[in-house]
Structure formats: structure tokens, C-alpha cells
Amino acid sequence: MARLLAILNTTAARLSALYLLLFAVCATFLVIYMTSLSANMLVSQTRDAINEEVRGLDRAYQRGGLPVLVRVMEARARQPGANLYMLADINGRILSGNVESLQPGILDITGWTERPFTYTRYGESEQRLNGRVEEKHEAMAVVFRLPSQFIVLVGRDLGEPEKFRRVMQRALVVTLAIMSLGAFLIWYFVGRRALKRIDRVSAASRRIMAGDLTGRLPISSAGDEFDRLSDNLNKMLDRIAALNEGLRQVSDNIAHDLKTPLTRLRNRAEAALAGKPKTDDYREALERTIAESDQLIRTFNAILMISRLEAGYSAELTTAVDLRAIVDDVEELYEPLAEEEGVTLTASKPEGAVEFQGNRELVGQALSNIVDNAIKYSSGSGDAPRVELVLERSGDEIRLTVRDNGPGVPEADRDRVTERFVRLEESRTQPGSGLGLSLAKAVMTFHGGRLEFADNNPGLAVAMVFPASPASRKS
């Protein structure tokens, strides 16, 4: 019972009930309309038949007066299934015809009877007494008076239209009953099916909520809307799992990589207190402590920002940005540093603005990180170190490449350089948080682009690849 109630409480059940109601109303209306149309047609046919009779009787009367009329009427009245004929005198006494009695008042009117009346056929009252005919007949008729004050009634039994109406009514009741039963069955089975699938999805989501984050919603082979919904929910769960994994990685990395500098910080403070240090030693220890703390803060902010960017794209943060202007800015920002490091910094750009839907600050920061790296690593290399910025459109992409002729990165390590805190062994001595390229990669992902690494023979080429049209950006 409870199960049935649950099914009745489903959307499918409510919808089928609504459909059933609407359909029943329409069907009823249709049946009633058809019935009345057919009944009207039958009535008008009856009327035509009576008119025809009257014309025949009229001709007989014209030919031989009352006697002929009576003869013709008698003859016709005796035929099987005959119409109604009756001749009465002015007092309503029946003189001739096949009508035995009439509903009172009919003979007082002249012309068509307004509504069906009841009558008894000649000889039928006996039969009724014997119980063979159970009901009175209904008929319509035309009544007119002869100049000799006799009353003539010509009519026709309405049994057929009445029968038709009854058949239609019965059909309507049966149809509605079958329809209701059908709707109830459909409703029961569809509702139960929907309920079962939703129950499975609910059960799966309860398991996931209970902590089984690897669980996914079941997908049948039907590919219907339930599957699409489950599929989307699964994708959502995948995304949540990925974000979760990212978060876990960040906290692991923070724990692991901030511990080292924090320990160093602590040891330095301890060392400064040990022995009998001079004021200058204190000062130096404190200054180094501040410098180290600043580096820690910087690292921390970078981690926060990467996590923020990886959380997803936000249209609020983007405007139309000129990549060319960003290249100019970064070139100008790094030119003195490059010069000091003995690195030649050049930039080649196409004519005019290179518009792109994005965030100027983020792209600027990502590019600075890459250029910073390039200058840092190429400055050590022997012959004429140089860093080149190349901005170009290629197909439906915009490529911003930073080439250097430094030591480069072995192909095997190229995927690793964007991982958080990864610094290739030989570069451990270089200052930096190890987050520069991770941040650049996060910025590119945020913009729906990617970071590509290639060999510059010698050196490294890092390409920031942006989709030229914002439509191709994934949300």
C-alpha cells in the first residue's frame, strides 16, 4: 500500500492523471457532439420521410376525397414497420389508422409536434397486458385538419435515433472505463520504473555522501534523460573529485615544502640566540629572517592563487585584452634585469593589437614568470645569451612563445616542470619558489589555453597558447 502511495506521489503519476483528465474531457465532448449531430440528422431524415408521406396522402385526398384518403391510409398502415397514420374526428375520437392511443393534447396542435410524444400502436395494449412489450414508443408527427373538420396525423416512430443515442452513451461509458484502467496501468508501470531508477540514483548518492567519493551514479544503456542527468552528475562528481585531489595535493605540498624553510627560519633564530652574539649578528639574523619570511609569504600567496585559478573560469575576471600591450609591458619590465644579467631580450609582435578575452594581470604575471625563468637560466649559458618573445597568430590560436638559449629542459622532465614545487635538480641553487611555471600553467588553464614546451636547439621554448575565440574556451 505504501508502495502504491509512493508511486501515486511521483511526477509521472501526476502527469498521467492530468493527461487522463484532459483526454476524458475531450473524449466526452467529442462523443456528445457527434451524438447530437447524428441525432439531429436522423430527426431531419424522419421529417423528410413524413413530408413525403403527407404529399402522397395529399395526392390521394385530391383525387378522391376522404374515402380514398382513408383507404390509402389503411393500406399503408398495415404494412410492416409502417409509419403512424391516424384519422380522428373533431372530438379526438380515433376513426382510422394504426394508432390506438396518444399522449393527450397532441391532437390540439396543428403542424409539427414540438417534441417527441408517446403513443400506443393499434393492438399493442393487448400485447402489453400480456407482458410482451414493456415500454411506450415515442414518435414525432405532423397534425393537420381537413376542411371537413377531421384531424389527420402522420408520424414516425423515433425508436432508431433513441436507440442510437443509447448506444453512444454506453460506448462513452465503456471507453472512459477502459481509458481510466489503461491510464492507471501505464501510470503504475511508468511510475514504478521511474521510481526504481530514482531510488537507485538516490541510493548511489547516499553512498557517495556517506564518504565513498569514488562511487558514481548508475547509467543504463537507454541513454534517456535519466542517463543524461546521471552522466552530468557524474561529471560534476569527477570535477569535485579533481578539485578535492588538487586541494589535497596543495596541502601535502604546503606541509612538505613549507616545513623546510620554516625549520630553517627557526634554526636561524635559535642559532642567533646561542653563544654570545653581538648586536650586528642579531641584526643580520633578523634581516635574513625577514627575507626568508617574505619568501614564505610569496610562496603562500602563489599557492593560494594557483588553487583559486584551478577552481575555474570566471567571466567576471575577463575583458578584451591586448596581448601585444602585455608583451610590451613585460619586455619593458624585464629589459633592465636582462641587461644586468648580460641577456639580450627582444620581442617580435604582429602589427596592431592582438585582442583576446582574458585577464591582463594574470597573463602578465604568467608571462613574467616565464621570462624570469628564461633570463635566470640562460644568463649562465656561455655564448651570447638571449631571450626572445614571439607573439603570433596561428589558425584559431594565439601563440606567445618565450625562447631562450640556456641549458633547456630534457624532454623527459618537461611534463614535470609545471608541477608544484618541482625544480629540476641543477636549478636548486637558483632563487625562486618553484611555483612560477605552475602558476603560468594554471593561468593558461584558466583561459582555456595550454602551456607547451619545446626544444629551442639549444635552450627551451615555452609557448602560451590561447584560443583566439572565447567560444572555444571551456567553462
Add this chain to the structure above:
Amino acid sequence: MKILVIEDDREAADYLKNAFAEAGHTADIARDGDSGFALADSGSYDVYIVDRMLPRRDGLSIITELREGGNKTPALILSALGEVDDRVTGLRAGGDDYLTKPYAFSELLARVEVLERRSGAKEVETVYRVADLELDRLSHTVRRAGREIVLQPREFRLLEYMMRHAGQVVTRTMLLENVWDYHFDPQTNVIDVHISRLRGKIEKGFDKPLLHTVRGAGYMLKD
């Protein structure tokens, strides 16, 4: 300078109070949004430092309501939230500067001192002077002891910013924000190289150094 610090973390607030006192300023502390707003609305402060997330009332709404009431006292927003869009929302709410936690006190101090001075009249001056160094904002010329110094456009803006805030510490981040209009932590020593170039141009051949490095904080242009 009288500073109002609206910050719910007791330790952080006490630290700020002491640190500001050491730097020669007085700081009042409010520990929740309501009392912070009441203090800000009644007292006369030179700068507000407002934490974004406060008990009872969030920091941004305090600033918005103060601004709606015609209060123009500069406000610096402190936030533990991430970067990028938070700064934009903060500034849009009526804040004048934005700093993300964790921050270095030297950075906060430099920004607060610059904020206080911002309400002064320096903006409308067309010629800045520090000792015998002179910068004309209209004709875009720089002279020292009457001798013209040729600067690149960016160097000019750098010097202009330093001179507007002469006698105050400006940090590398502040320079990147105000001279280059990028809001990120500059890597290693990019800004330092620009400063040393500028220093070379305005100090070479003159006895007196004007552009000083403040260790652990940034730079200061002073007599």
C-alpha cells in the same frame, strides 16, 4: 597618525597596535564589525584598516556604509581570501587599497602611510621638489641642480611616484602596482634593477644620494 584597526584576531590586532606604536602612530582596535563601524563613524581617524571577515558584520559593508555617509577617510582592506577578483570587489566597495594575508608589516605600514598622505594636496601640485631634484609633471622634465636629466617614460613615472611619496617607504609591490599597473608580487629583483638605473641617472655626478634602500621594506626618496 591615528589609525583604526578593525580586526577580530586578538593576537594580530595587538601586534598591529604595538607595531604601529613603534612606528610612531596610534592605533585603536575594534574586534567586531558593529563596534568597528561605531568607532569609525564617531572618531576622527586618518586611516582605517579593515579586515574583510569580521564577526557580526563584514568589512566591506562597513566601508560601503561609511562612504554612503560621506566619510572619505582612506581605508585599507585586509583579507585572507585569495587574489584576483577579491581586490576588485574590495576596491569597488569603497576601499582605497587592498592587502592579502599573510602580509609583511613593512608592506602594511608603507601602504598606510601612503594612504594617509594621499588625502593631502600633493595630487594637484605640478612640480615636485626633493632637495635640488625637480620634476615638472606638465612639461615632463626632470632637473637636478638646474641640469636636465633625460628619463625614459617609465623611469619618469617611477620617479614621479617616488617624489609624490617622498619621505615615505614605498615597497616593490607598490611600485609594480602604481607604475606598471600590475598587481602581483614582483619576482626577485626586477624592480630593484629599474631603481638602480633610475638612481644612476639622478645621482651620478652629484654628491648627495636621494634614493635610499630601506632594508626589508623597499625604497625611499628623501633629502
